[in-house]
Amino acid sequence: MRKVNNWDDWIDFFGVWQQNIGLERKEVKDFDFGILFGKPEEKEIEFGHYKGQNKWKTLMHIPDQRIRDSLLNLIVYQGDTEFASVEQQRNLLQNAPSDYDLQSILRVMCEEMRHGWQMSYLLCEHFGDEGKREAQKLLERNALEGQRLLGSFNEAVNNWLDFFTYTQFIDRDGKFQLQMLSTSSFEPLARSMGPMLKEESYHLGTGNNGLLRIIKAGVIQPELMQKFFNKWVPTAFDLFGTDGSSSAHWAYVWGLKGRFDERENPTEADQGALNETSRGLYRDEVVRLVERLNRYIDDRDRWLKIPDMKFNRNIGDYAHQHFSIDGEEISADRYPAYLETVLPSDEEYKTLADLQKENIWIEPRKVA
Numbered sequence: 001m002r003k004v005n006n007w008d009d010w011i012d013f014f015g016v017w018q019q020n021i022g023l024e025r026k027e028v029k030d031f032d033f034g035i036l037f038g039k040p041e042e043k044e045i046e047f048g049h050y051k052g053q054n055k056w057k058t059l060m061h062i063p064d065q066r067i068r069d070s071l072l073n074l075i076v077y078q079g080d081t082e083f084a085s086v087e088q089q090r091n092l093l094q095n096a097p098s099d100y101d102l103q104s105i106l107r108v109m110c111e112e113m114r115h116g117w118q119m120s121y122l123l124c125e126h127f128g129d130e131g132k133r134e135a136q137k138l139l140e141r142n143a144l145e146g147q148r149l150l151g152s153f154n155e156a157v158n159n160w161l162d163f164f165t166y167t168q169f170i171d172r173d174g175k176f177q178l179q180m181l182s183t184s185s186f187e188p189l190a191r192s193m194g195p196m197l198k199e200e201s202y203h204l205g206t207g208n209n210g211l212l213r214i215i216k217a218g219v220i221q222p223e224l225m226q227k228f229f230n231k232w233v234p235t236a237f238d239l240f241g242t243d244g245s246s247s248a249h250w251a252y253v254w255g256l257k258g259r260f261d262e263r264e265n266p267t268e269a270d271q272g273a274l275n276e277t278s279r280g281l282y283r284d285e286v287v288r289l290v291e292r293l294n295r296y297i298d299d300r301d302r303w304l305k306i307p308d309m310k311f312n313r314n315i316g317d318y319a320h321q322h323f324s325i326d327g328e329e330i331s332a333d334r335y336p337a338y339l340e341t342v343l344p345s346d347e348e349y350k351t352l353a354d355l356q357k358e359n360i361w362i363e364p365r366k367v368a
């Protein structure tokens with residue numbers, strides 16, 4: 001790729017990226033990848049060292065280069081996840097179980113691309129040559145080659161059970177991240193979040209409704225669904241970052257990223273455990289969602305559950321340690337064999353592929 005020198009250059013690269021990953025459908029080409037800003041919810045910085053000062057409208061208003069660097073990093077990571085998810089999901093366009101599901105995944109993918117477009121605009125508009133370089137890199141890294149910045153976004157989304165589990169749990173982490181950025185001291189970032197959160201809510205509904213439709217159809221058994229929960233949920237826990245994170249601490253001190261419940265929570269933030277607190281709130285939310293799904297499974301012994309936060313982690317205090325999905329410690333020599341019993345196997349992927357050819361595995365839904 002040639003160098004991105006301006007926003008128009010980036011738009012050209014975006015078109016090349018779409019072409020390279022095979023997204024040349026009319027529905028994608030006709031989608032309006034616009035820049036959307038919500039109205040300012042708060043004019044003043046809401047927490048941290050600069051609380052009470054006016055929110056920063058440009059980098060020139062930010063008083064410290066370290067704050068600018070941290071802000072750049074937050075925007076890059078957010079943008080990277082948006083383009084990665086499209087790369088992960090694109091092959092599912094070839095085998096949607098219905099026109100309804102095809103429309104749903106196309107909407108999800110287009111809105112994720114728009115979110116990446118929005119983050120790239122902020123980089124190009126506000127961060128000079130460095131921002132343009134980073135915006136270009138967002139289109140150069142590739143999930144299918146394991147190059148994305150966060151673990152969940154290098155995992156394979158091989159089938160529609162993957163997709164519905166992904167949108168239920170990974171997109172729900174996205175909701176948490178967007179909500180935490182919605183209180184940012186950098187006004188253009190904060191105002192980007194409102195429209196993104198509205199779009200993200202559809203993605204979460206797609207995942208939850210898809211899983212419910214699978215349960216109601218009764219073809220894919222809860223035991224197999226559980227294995228996909230075991231695959232994706234630990235990666236979602238990882239997305240909240242390391243325990244005792246200094247990066248999260250300083251992002252809060254500088255007002256760049258708040259707590260998930262920042263505006264509703266009157267208590268003082270525990271700045272040494274921001275990631276752990278968010279991870280706990282996320283776990284509480286997904287536990288409640290799974291409890292609702294279980295209402296449609298008659299046999300309590302087959303109920304779905306959220307794996308323990310210690311299971312199969314790659315980031316944080318429990319990274320690369322050996323715990324079961326119930327949080328029980330397992331010896332290192334037994335752990336690989338244990339994982340084979342609780343994660344989807346090659347044979348189970350093949351079974352799912354065969355089932356999904358028949359279009360009897362999910363409750364039908366018609367286009368409205």
